[in-house]
Amino acid sequence: MNDQASFTLRGRNPDVLTCIANLSNDEVFTPPEFANRMLDTLAEAWAANNGGADLWADSTVKFLDPFTRSRISRRSARLAGMAPAGRGREPFRTQHRLWPPRRTQAHGTGTAVAFRLRKLSASNVAGIYKMILGPSPELTGRKKSVRVDFVRENGTESVRYELMDLRPLRMGKEEFEISLSSKSVPFEFSIVLSNPPKGDAAFTVKNDWAQRDPKAVKKSLDAFNLLRPSGDIKIFDLETEKYLVDARLSFPTETSQQVARRSFIDDVVTIADRFGVALKLPDKVTRDDYETIYILKQYMQNGRLELDNISVVVVKSEENRELLPQQLATGKGVFRFENVQPHSPLKLFGTDVNTGPVTVDGELEVNDLIATLQSFQEAEIGAGVKMSFKPLAPMRVSLPSGQINSNL
Numbered sequence: 001m002n003d004q005a006s007f008t009l010r011g012r013n014p015d016v017l018t019c020i021a022n023l024s025n026d027e028v029f030t031p032p033e034f035a036n037r038m039l040d041t042l043a044e045a046w047a048a049n050n051g052g053a054d055l056w057a058d059s060t061v062k063f064l065d066p067f068t069r070s071r072i073s074r075r076s077a078r079l080a081g082m083a084p085a086g087r088g089r090e091p092f093r094t095q096h097r098l099w100p101p102r103r104t105q106a107h108g109t110g111t112a113v114a115f116r117l118r119k120l121s122a123s124n125v126a127g128i129y130k131m132i133l134g135p136s137p138e139l140t141g142r143k144k145s146v147r148v149d150f151v152r153e154n155g156t157e158s159v160r161y162e163l164m165d166l167r168p169l170r171m172g173k174e175e176f177e178i179s180l181s182s183k184s185v186p187f188e189f190s191i192v193l194s195n196p197p198k199g200d201a202a203f204t205v206k207n208d209w210a211q212r213d214p215k216a217v218k219k220s221l222d223a224f225n226l227l228r229p230s231g232d233i234k235i236f237d238l239e240t241e242k243y244l245v246d247a248r249l250s251f252p253t254e255t256s257q258q259v260a261r262r263s264f265i266d267d268v269v270t271i272a273d274r275f276g277v278a279l280k281l282p283d284k285v286t287r288d289d290y291e292t293i294y295i296l297k298q299y300m301q302n303g304r305l306e307l308d309n310i311s312v313v314v315v316k317s318e319e320n321r322e323l324l325p326q327q328l329a330t331g332k333g334v335f336r337f338e339n340v341q342p343h344s345p346l347k348l349f350g351t352d353v354n355t356g357p358v359t360v361d362g363e364l365e366v367n368d369l370i371a372t373l374q375s376f377q378e379a380e381i382g383a384g385v386k387m388s389f390k391p392l393a394p395m396r397v398s399l400p401s402g403q404i405n406s407n408l
Contacts, residue, residue, distance in 0.1 A: 143167045144237055146244065148180055150223040151232040153248075159223035161185060166235060166244065171195075180235070186212045187220050201249070210283045214268040217281065221262050227251040264293075268348075271296050275353050282349045292348045299355060304394035310364065312337060313384040316376060324376060331369040335389065336361035338400060355399065362395035 046055040055061060144166045151158040164185060169177040176195050181188040186209050192202040205224065209217050227233070230250035237244050254262070271293065272279045282289070298305050314324065327333065337360045345352040366372055367388040376385045 144244070145239065146180070147236040147238055149232075149234040149236070150226045151234065152226045153230045153232070157226055159219060159226060161223075163238070184216075185220065186217050203249075209281050211280045214265055214272060214279055214281055218265050218269045221265060224251065225254070225262070228253060267293055267297060270300070271348065271353070274300055275355060277348075277351060277353050279349055279351055285349075289348055292346045292353070295346060296348070296353065296355070298397055299358060299399050302396065302398040304362075304396050306394045307360075307391045309367075310337070310360065310389045310391065310395075311386065312340075312389070313386050314376070315384050316379045316381055318381060321381070325373055328366055328369065328373060331366045332392070333364065334362065335364050357400060359398045359400045360395050363392040364389040365392055366390075 043055045047053060146164055146166045148161045148164050149158055150160075161182070164180050164182045167179050167181075169179050169190060171177075172195065174195055175192055177190055177192045179188055179190040186207060188206040188208070190204045190206075192204075194201075207217075207220075227249045228251045230248060233245065233247055233249055234243060235245040236242070268279060268281075271277070275296070295305065297303065314320070339357040340360050341357060342355065345354050347353065367390055372385075372387050376387075379385050
């Protein structure tokens, strides 16, 4: 599922670069605060070599264009008032484009940058400094163990995933992308945000339902449904015990296909709970699976089924030897059969579903009435007599509760 969602940060991480910097695990990420310190260091060095002159106030100064896509220094310089108003607020004007020499000890990933700040050699123009920035190739190898909460806008409902992996997928000067996934979770959720975040956010949900527990799939659908029409997603770093993201998302209304899919999963979960069966969603749902789901739903909802034929075995006794022929005299009537056991268990996704006894009642007609009554009259007390009935209308079916009477 690919779509657009309205996105609003809720104050915990007002600077997305600070948020990404918090992803640090065993290397040094460069948050915006550190980029500002770099610029301050550059200004101090300039002043020391130019009689205390203000670097940012000199409109004749040209800077090397940092080729990193993150633009940390560009943005930080804008905030420092590096470019005068009315000049497009573009602080860097390209003099030369230099590919970076080897990396020094300080390095980072994505919006973090590798940097080196030094004075040019004596053969170069005196007093000119250069800053070289470059992206690290280790971005996508990062992951953080996080807790994720999906919360309805009014806070009345929530779905929590205690352990997921957060990975930055790509970082650019205009947008960045992060993903949430886990081996135990039946989806991967990625969000593409503008840099800095504002307006709509593109999101992608990749479902992985094959051989998954339907209950896990239902949980994921319930989670995303809490973001309709709007809700909060909160990503909590389990290592630092800090929120990385606390944002408001607005998801579009479900399509008819999504509604039908969620209804299907709800039915399967209800069946699994009612009959105590462990189910796994197949790679492909067959026609037989849909028929089984329909039948089981009718059982649970006291619904009706169209049956071609009902066969029972009646044990002749002293109590029914006279009564039964009188009740069957017309060959038609409303009958109720309790403790009916299916000939074989129903199968759903290749797994047997044992329903137990079923109650069936409705209007029936005895097949071959004369022969049936004759067989009953000739039978000995205690003998079983097979009888066949044709339903005249859809039969009501139900799952009886409590003790079931095993006699007809």
